Amino acid sequence: MxxxxxxxxxxxxxxxxxxxxxxxxxxxxxxxxxxxxxxxxxxxxxxxxxxxxxxxxxxxxxxxxxxxxxxxxxxxxxxxxGACDGCDKAIPLARLEALPYATLCIKCQIKLEKSGRRDWSELSDEAYDSV
Ligand SMILES: [Zn+2]
Structure with a gap:
């Protein structure tokens, strides 16, 4: 398919x-x-x-x-x-099939979880602030 x-x-x-x-x-x-x-x-x-x-x-x-x-x-x-909110890469189908409304790839999801933020937009806001 x-x-x-x-x-x-x-x-x-x-x-x-x-x-x-x-x-x-x-x-x-x-x-x-x-x-x-x-x-x-x-x-x-x-x-x-x-x-x-x-x-x-x-x-x-x-x-x-x-x-x-x-x-x-x-x-x-x-x-x-199917595109990752964090890195714009395609989220693997296996992940979408397990979690059809995933907006992040696993890599970015882990990054988000480690940051302690609730969603990616908070993380990117912070990233902009630190620039
Ligand atoms: Zn990603």
Missing amino acids: SRKDALLKLKSVLVNRRNALRAALAGDLTALKELTLASGDLADLALDSAHEQVTSQMAEVESRELVQIDEAIARINHGVY
């Missing part, structure tokens, strides 16, 4: 997941459960609690994931999906 085809496939994964999350946030876990069963490889994303009741904490996690998924879909629509 070409990278382009793989990215298209990831888009449909993201759209399905967004729809399921929206439904789950509305109190309907049926779609999320079905999605969990259908795509075993994505099951560990944030679905550990899918069989439990929707708690406010879970809703918070899902809302955050929903935002990340929305952003990933927007990036796909703008043709910039």
Whole structure:
């Protein structure tokens, strides 16, 4: 499969997941459960609690994931999906398949984690300040 085809496939994964999350946030876990069963490889994303009741904490996690998924879909629509925010290199497909809304390659992610910052824009702001 070409990278382009793989990215298209990831888009449909993201759209399905967004729809399921929206439904789950509305109190309907049926779609999320079905999605969990259908795509075993994505099951560990944030679905550990899918069989439990929707708690406010879970809703918070899902809302955050929903935002990340929305952003990933927007990036796909703008043709910039799959490029690392940090170094502009292509994020390896294996990483995107494990974490479809990743915005950093593993190298930059580690750099970010070591910095103790929450997102890359904070890190780059700091980099600009030190210039
Ligand atoms: Zn990078």
